[in-house]
Amino acid sequence: MAAARSRPAALQVMAGVSPVHPSASSPSPPSQLLALLLALLLAAAAAEQQVPLVLWSSSRDLWVPLENGHEGHITTDGQLAAYLDPALEKGPRNVLLFLQEELSVEDFTAYGGVFGNKQDSAFSHLESALELAPSSLVLPSVRWDAAGPLTSYLRQKLRASPLRVAPAALRELKLRDPLPALLLLRLPYTTTSGSMAPKEALIGNDEIIGQVMSTLRAEGVPYTAILTAERPSRLGSGGLRRHLLGEEEDSKAGPLPPVSYSDPEPRILFWARSFTVTYHHKRRDLTALTFGNPALNLSGSSWNSSSARLAMTYENVFGPFLTIKLILNNRLYPVSGRSWFTLDRLEIHVNHSAVVFNSSHIAAPSIYSFHCEYVSSERSKHSLLVSSLGSSAWHVTFQDFQVQAFNLSGGNFSYASDCASFFSPGIWMGLVSSLILLFVLTYGLHMILHLQTMDRFDDHKGSALSAPLTQ
Structure with missing residues (x-):
């Protein structure tokens, strides 16, 4: 449903498709059935070609609802x-286009806290921006071919080339000039293949939107912001449908x-599939803000x-600035005759205080990288990071952790020394079972x-057999 000055609850509206009726002049029932099937296929194809589009601005009274706007309208x-x-004509000349790789209105209903606590919403900063904006508009269903050339349309209307910027570089730009500016910020949709990967990526994108909005408000820059996507997400195009056994996901x-x-x-390479920091049960995902972010401080x-x-260093995460430090050392061990590097500790600096986590068993030969499925301070994940205070309100968790700080070759990771021991519990169980069977x-x-x-058969009930010797 399209409505001017829409509240964040409008993000919860499920997109629908107007029914397609077959022609009444079909000559025979088989032809009617064929026309109905074709209409249903066309309707399903059209339903997958929709993306949401959200607009908000620092100016008032920019949008009015269309006359034919209704629920399910595309x-x-x-x-x-x-x-x-x-x-574009009456509003600010500074236009921000948040262009996500994939997005569907189902993402808002699935990850927007509709069925749970609002604090678990993956769009908290976006909802706050819509609440604070004098003008806002939510279009749940926009044709894909209409939203695709949006960058070219804005460039033509503003007569300004799009400038791709990072969130941290906004402060260095001068946006108070009367000249129009079209700023393009690309946001990813997912980083992993796990079931929670889209939500984690959306939380990271929402953090970026929050940083940009806070920067614009601090600088007092007038703006018009647009959030849309290049294509529908898999969640919106049938990601929750049933799959055949053995069908591979694309x-x-x-x-x-x-x-x-x-x-x-x-000199130093660091990667993780998932990177989260928790403080007093408040969890923040830093994956999208860390990896693939050229503006990382x-x-x-x-x-x-x-x-x-x-x-x-991250801005506006548990405070004005949050700094995560990895301290590594390279030493020669005469017993093994080779150099080993160790991750001695991990430090968290926030609000002029520091929390130190000492590491255990995070070591590898210097010519290798170190890899572990989980490097965490939580006991449920083997606690390779131990707080120096014994107990701490802070927790750090890395999934598929990999680091290398010495002997890099060509800027790529070397062969990984994994933290998993060769004799795992499963191997020990198999060996013991095999030994018992053997x-x-x-x-x-x-x-x-x-x-x-x-060699003889005796009948204890009868007389003993005797065989006389004869010559």
Whole structure:
């Protein structure tokens, strides 16, 4: 449902498709059935070609609802232009386009806290921006071919080339000039193939939107913001439908690149599939803000042949600034005759205080990288990070953790030394079971080989047999 000054609850509206009726002039029932099937297929195909579009601005009274706006209505290119033209002509000349790779209205209903606590919503910053904006508009269903050329349309209307920027670089731009500015911020949809990966990516994108909005409000810059997607997400195009057994999912999004510190050659590489920080049961996902983010602040990092320090600083995360530091050292161990690097500790710096986690069993030969399925301070995940205070309100969890700080070759990870031991519990169970079966088999063969036949047969009820010797 399209409505001017829509509340965040409008994000919860499920997109529908107007029914398609077959022609009444079909000559025969088989033809009617064929026409109905074709109409249903066309309707299903049209339903998958829709993306949501959200607009909000610092100016008032920019949008009015269309006359034919109704629930289930699909916005066409002409209607979308009727919505955008007043904002581009009367509104601010600074336009921000948040362009996500994939997004559907079902993402808002599935991950927007509709069926649970609002604090668990993956769009908290977006909802706050809509509440605070003097003008806002939510279009749940926009034709894909109408939203696709949106960048070209804005460039033509504003007569300004799109400038792709990072959230941290907004403060360096001068947006108070009367000249129009079209800023493009691309947001990913998912980073992993897990069931919670889309929500984690959406939370990271919502953090980016929150950072941008806070920067614009702090600078007092007038703006008009647009959030849409290049294509529908798999969740909206049948991601929740049933699949045949053995059917493989088409995973288009690859893993994000690792964090690389250079001086100027690559010296430290760090990557994780998931990176979360928890404080007093409040969990923040830093995956999208860390990996593949060229604006990540690495000031405070250092490297030499014997020690390395990777410092990652985030804005507006549990405070004005949050810094995560990885302290690594490289030592020669004469017993093994080779150098090993260790992750000695992990430090969290926030609000002029520091929390230190000492690491255990995080070590690898210097020519290798270190990999572990979980590196966490939580007991349920083996607690490779131990707080120096014994108990702490902070918790850090890395999934598929991998780091290398020495002997990098070509800026890529070397062969990984995994934290998993060779003799896992499953292997031990198999070995013990095999030994028991082998013992039983050996004992049985021993009994069979030592069987002897009787050399005489006596009848204890009768007289003993005697065989006289004769010559």
